[in-house]
Amino acid sequence: MQFLRRQLPVIIAFVVGLSMWVLFYVPTQKSLELQDGFTLWVRIIVGFAAVLGVLSVVNHHYNKIKAKRPGYAFSFITLGAFLLMALSGFIKAPLPGFAAGNNKPDSLHFWLYNNMMLPMQATMFSILAFFIASAAFRAFRARSMEATVLLVAACVTMLGRVPLGELMKLGDPIFLGGPAPIDFPWWSSWLLNVPNSAAQRGILLGVYLSQIAVAIRIIFGIERTYMGGGD
Amino acid sequence: MSFITGDAAKQRLIPLLLLGALLLLPLAGHGQEAAPPEQGEPAAAGDASAPGTAAEAPPPLELEPLSSPPAAASVSSAAVEDVPNDNGQALGVSFDWAEPAAEGVTVSVELKPDSAILEEFKLSDAEQARLDSAREKLKSDLGSLIADRDAKALEVAAADEARTAAKNVITQTKDYAGLAELERAYWKAKSEMDSLQDRIDGVQNRFAARGGRKLLEKQRKYEYLSAALAAEWLPTDIAGVPAAEVDSRGAHAPLYGREPDNAEQPWLMVSQILAPLPEALAAQAEELHSSYGEDLAPGIPFPLKNGQQYQVRLAFSGPEGSSPALVDAGPGTPRQSFFKSTLASHFIIATLYALIILSAIMLARRNPNLFIRRIAGLEAVDEAIGRATEMGKPVLYLNGMDALSELSTLSAINILGRVSRRIADFDSDLLVPCRDPVVFSVAQEVVKQGYAEQGRPDAFRASNIYFVTDDQFSYTASVCAIMIRERPAANFFMGYYYAESLLLAETGASTGAIQIAGTDSPNQLPFFITTCDYTLIGEELYAASAYLSREPLLLGSLKGQDVGKALMMLLILLQTILFVAQFATGNAAGEPWDWLVKMVEPL
Structure with missing residues (x-):
């Protein structure tokens, strides 16, 4: 167990780290394929980690609601929005005014993204102008x-x-x-x-x-x- | 416990590894390109010693009989060569104009490959049987879906046209009920078409899952290429290049890592042959579309193959569609290099720097009392955590916006490990909202370990380290909300940040928290310096882990960095002096320091 937790990761870091360094100088086709392979592995690991991320979000807000910590009302909104976006992405049933399917430009999922996510992101970004003014005043x-x-x-x-x-x-x-x-x-x-x-x-x-x-x-x-x- | 530095036996591994790295150096010569041929010489393809190359059997320059009307251009010589420092999938074709090219002349490169390249794409009997079975299933599953989808697509287009026309005149007609009816008709047709498309996609995905897609692609490549080979000469990705736009060899200097010889000579790099759609297949296009949902590509590109010989010729076309003048450039064989000679100086410097750092680490084991200058931001870590403890407020720690694959994030995680131990000592709360799920998993483990090492595993709360979202501004909004609701007494911003840096730091400043930032993003540094109490600038972020731990091995690496930096400064100074000297002597060649200039220049 100690080997798996401590030494194996160090061995992997050593072998992969050194290989990547050497491969950087080797332009052969095999070298390029190996580098692509490493990139693919990273993507696969990130895919698994995304599941952990989703579980963490749900767990965090569920606990917040359960303990009724300050601001727990926002957790309802977060979980509700999370559920809505997920369902709109998974459910293929056509809704009035929206295209059927989950990955179409006219679907509910895209509508939510274009008409809710993007304006909210733009709002956060636009606040920056005011923050720059106050920071500039201080500086x-x-x-x-x-x-x-x-x-x-x-x-x-x-x-x-x-x-x-x-x-x-x-x-x-x-x-x-x-x-x-x-x-x-x-x-x-x-x-x-x-x-x-x-x-x-x-x-x-x-x-x-x-x-x-x-x-x-x-x-x-x-x-x-x-x-x-x-x- | 250290893997490399833990005991004497393992220590011996380091010099062995370094020796191995140094042994790689001689490879530098392997991938170097053959000298470009002299003008008028026959084709010399890549490695002169390679069998089957032009050097072995130099073909005479052969100008093919010109058809009438007369040739569009006159060329005195043409040659093929291997492209240096590549993966063996390109050939360089050079030529010389005998006289300036007339206006409107275009240049194309055509290749004749050996029919052996077909072997790679030939299906075995077993594969053919699998493909036939998969296609049979695909055909039966699709049934009339493709025809239905195509018909529905026409219906959607007509419905869309009708509703658009109605919309354009709605202010005059006021026929809102009619428009609503047209809208309903459009959405109904579109919904049905999407539904059909989904069913087609499902069938196609099952075909791919059975391995049919890959086998079919292989078969198509075989069919395209075999038909193209029958025509002998294949078009390439260099087709119809206007004579005025043909690059010189010198324009490709980055491939050589230096100014190549014959830099002014016209030079074209070919990396693909193009096999057009065979006529036999084109005749079946409609059947393939309706029965199998397959749309044939107008052509398939094939990258040149390492070690495969190709006959090369240039085709010069005139401005008025005259028959091309054909010039044989001889055979050429693309060969992969085993070392990028363009990066030789980079490799030497990196190896030297690595040796310096490893030596400094070994020296630090003997003499652990190393002086490291005071870094105010890191000295203030205890003060910030102490303040949070006194106020009974949590400490907020951010790992930056990048993924764990970035070194700045790794450094932030390393600092988090050190900070979490202090927080465990002080018995304060630590909040770590994360933007990346991988960073979240690692951060949770690092903090848990930090608490455990300080003998406080009971104080660790896994729920305090959590993933928020990977969206930049949603994450920013969430963290700002945490600052306002939880009022942390100390905020740490470590790692790489983008536009959100000021939003985070300014919100933190407004809550009165003591703030320590550390980033290697030069663009965000001014914002952190303005709004935070302490800022770790650039390299200080990477030194923080060593500084906080005071471990001799880590501190040794900092000393090595300093030596490396001094060396770099000397090199920059040397380069400056050399260039000034070169400028003062009017860039005259043959100066005694020319060799030094050539060595330092690529750095």
Whole structure:
């Protein structure tokens, strides 16, 4: 049992991890087929895990209703909506105004998705605009040198991206062919392409090197927390 | 307990494995392409030593007799070569214009394969019997379903037309009852058609389940290909390419991993032959459709086969439909490479980096007292959990939006393991809503283990780690609702996030929770920095597990990372200096550092 829980997963991680690394450099047909095979296995595992997910959702909300925890009324709605979507997907009987079958563009299932799911998703996404405003207000308060630089950079970038900023061009070019002191589109592009890109690349370089290190730790069984195992 | 580093015997495995990895290096030469032929030389197909290739029997350049009207283009030489760094399913065809191509000239590549390629698709007697039986059953099951469905489809189209016409004039006619009647007629017909289609799909699925579909596909491939082979020369995926749009070999430099020789030479890559619908089958098309529901494809593409020799010729067509001028390019054999030479430098660097990290890990075993700089966000973990305990509120932990196959999610899970042990120590509540069912299963197991290791298995509540939904904004809405209802005192946002990052973090900030985020998504970092108390930036997310555990082996890997990073910085600096030097000398070839430039350039 201990072998199955601890050592076998590490052996599998080692063999598969190393194989995938080597296969990345081998372009043969067999290598490609093997890589496709691994991808297929992942899809199969995800398929099984989806059943666990559904059970978890139902169990979580059932317990919430049973214990009458705060907000349990929402659990009724969740379970009801879950049931409705599932039934509309499984039942083939035609309903008035909807196409028969469960996988047709005019079916109830698709109608529910297009007229309920999508508007609700769009609503959540649109709230982002207001959240950005409040976050920007907090970030742009010039309380320190860094915050002031951020404020100035943000103002230049925003002005460079709107038509008004394009009209505000003042002064002669600082150097031959260079920008004017006030040329928001140019400075905005410069901010994005030079300091911003440099910082992002620095972060990403660290991320990629770290990812390789984590992969090595996992392949060689040094990092095993993700298996639920200790040391 | 460690698999690799646990005892001395197993430790010996590491150098052996590394040695094995290094032994792979010599393979780098195997897949390299043969040198492109010199202009005017006969065809040289791929590996010069391979039997049956052009190098063995160089055919003379043969211009086939031109039919009248005269040839559309004049070509001085043509050759076939293997495509480097591929899986052996493509051939490169190069040629040289003797004079500039006239306007409107198009180029096609035609292949003559050996009839041996048919063998792969030939059904055995047993397979043929199985197919015949399955098709017989399919025919009897379908009965008149196809004809009924087709008739109903016509009825649906007519009903749709009628209701659309009525809708267009409804403001004038005001005949709403008539329109409702037409709508009912449309939906009734559509419902009946869908029902028929479902029955057809069911029958077809049963045919596929009996293995009939695969066998039928195999048989059709055989029939298409055998008919095409009778015509000798088969069209390919390179057909009717305007002369002006023919790529040069240099345009395919990524295949070579460097600027190839003869970079300016016109070069076409063929990867498929196309077998058109045979006439004999086309004559049966109606019968096959009505009896078996089978719709014949106008043509079937066949990828070139590794190790199979093909005769290649170029066809140049003129602008006014003149007969094509045919140029024999000789035989060619696609061969698969065993190592992507384009990734040789990548492989060397990755191996070197892996060695550095493994060495650092081994050094850390000898000297466990390693200094790791303070990471404020991780120092605050205890503070956040302590605050939650004091307030009697739960801790909310999110693993990001990606699947477990992403390393950022794995790192988030690793941190969750460490955090759950602290939470078990502090006797606080932990909520982990998950977006991915696999992540949910793993997170539940990791937290359970964390509680067990701290001697508090009784405090673990499986119901606190649950799957919510895999829909991005539904998940966000749910987590925001949890923040508002449960009022967690500490929120952890670890892993990769998308547009929802600000929605989550801003909602958390509005509830007054102490927030610690960690992400490697550069686009979401500003939002977390703005709204969270502490943010782990990029690589800090991956260092967190080691930092929290303080295990020498894990800390050793961090040291290895630092060495790797220093090496990378040196390489970048070196590359910059070399390019500046090259620029200063006017890119003159033959400089003493040219070899270094060539080595560093692909990095």
